[in-house]
Amino acid sequence: MDWKKKAETITQATGLPIRGVECSNAEWEQLRLEQERNGWELIYLVQNEDRAFLYLIQPEYWDPAARALLKLYLTPAATPQIVQSLTEQLASWFRSLPDHPETPPPRSVQELTWREKRVVFLLERCRNESNWTWETVEPLLRDYIPGIQPTPLIIPLNPIQLLLVVPLSVIGSDSREDNLEWAYGLQELLACEALDSFRVLVSPPLSTLTDAGRSFIELYQLSLAMQRYRPSEMVAASWQYPLERWAAMLPDAVAAELLQAMSSVRAHPALTPEQKETLETLFARQLNVSETARQLYIHRNTLLYRLDKITEATGLDPRHFPDAVLLQLHLLFGRN
Template sequence: MSSVIKNGRVYWLVQKQESEALLFAVDEQVVSDVERRLVDLVLSTKKEPEPKPARMPTEEERKAGLVRDWLHQQQERGFTQAEMPDQLVSLLSLYSTKVPILLYGDYTTSRRVHYAELKKLLDSFFDAEITLIPLTEKEWLILGSEKILTMDGSDDRISDEESLEDKLAAMGYGLHEMLENEWVGEAHLAVHYPMTPAKSLYSVVLQLRETIMLGRTYHVGSSMHLPWELQLEKLVHLVPEAEKASFLERVLKRLDVAFDPETMTTLEQFFQLDCNVSETAKKLYIHRNTLLYRLDKFKQETGLDVRTFNNAVLVKIAMLLYKVTKRK
């Protein structure tokens, strides 16, 4: 790469990219012929950095991609139920019962999570082989054997006393805590009951997506979403928008007064603790009489006493509707 002398200045081409060029220039008098040739030599030996070779997917990742493509095809056709072809089932040995988990990584678009990176992290956490299927750029389906529900090695007798829902929730919360500490960005998880992928993988994926959607819609601060805890939310979500607004008007005429932040927090804790006054007061770190005052105040403003079953149900539904309507 030789230099060029023009109008008393020496020019070197340092870099060229498409229609743009980067030049280096000095006055001809300040550089000797030897120095000029030395710069020519240095620039001539300068090499452009070689592009990194494209990452080749592993055989396991390739097989998982085939399952992903099949799931996408069923969705594009508008199906709600579909059995997997035998050749796909055998590829990833999906005949046995699996515990399905849907992971949605709420990371930035500049952050790309690679299959091998996430697979290694999950294998280490469960201390067992799991099946990982990338559904979208941010969405991952995890399939583990039923052994992952007892991975803590707890006493079988104690474990038997737990419900299946308790075991699934404990596993899900443990996984979410690990992802929070080890992963980049916020992660949302949904867990489903054990199932046979060959028969119901597609419908379960749809249900898991619905579970995350309901959880993110009605419980904004939550990142762990369990379908058995979102039954009422699922029902309410099916109500037409006009009916939602009409219900709120009938039940709570002044929403801004009824659902101020303090009241919302109080009622959410009250319902979460099965309308137990003493436990709610402890949870909120307030005196029992302070809680009773807040409940009485709400009754005066709305005419609804949440200490009675019927009124508690009405207010619970109204709170769910209010959360989604106020954001629109």
């Protein structure tokens, strides 16, 4: 069969970009990598004893229905092999990492190199009753991020989570503040335009695909911690919430034993919502009273009065570091 002519026939019939490329069996993986760097996606591969023929499309022009018809049209070929795109391979690899963190990247993408550092964002939906899919969100992301390529920067992992890998030059700098600001911008974009609840988690800049794998594991663990201990927080970074990340990694039985052990030393304090908010803000501000008062929009003397009342109720002074640790652990494990 003339595979190249078949590709031309499809282009004439649909008006959609499709390319047929022939090479040796030893060359096809490298050729595929080069093509996907230029925005082409391998959708179909045919091989015989020594030759390979690749069908590549520009994915932004092919909607799901057209892609399905294309695969159906190509399927009757003699020895076809439907292959995963680079994005699909990366998604499979990332999904395997929480259970198998030492798994190397797929061989076909190990040569993937980045000319500059990247920042990884983990986007996750927080409501399961929504009917949308990531395909409806991707156009928003492409419009929001200038110069983004079809692959491999947007990587849907499952109906709940999506990885976004952004060149550092787009963000502007490698400072933690800029990374977090970008995460807040993404969260606001999704909340306003997709009209749904999303959480956005961000990693520090990284240089290699292997680093991206490690960052994803950290973000995955952070996601579990946020779901369990900080469900109302919609933006977080992998360098934040170390106590929550530690607690989320504990087996439930161990966490229960810790809470029981702390309660045996001192009764679990009964705190009002205002007192809990005061403590959370104080801990987030590294026990800095002035910064805490400013964050709570109250006078410093009002804050000191609140802290004194907490000490009266609990016997623990939150301005004293050992007592603050106990109070923070009580708040943390008391959420479950």
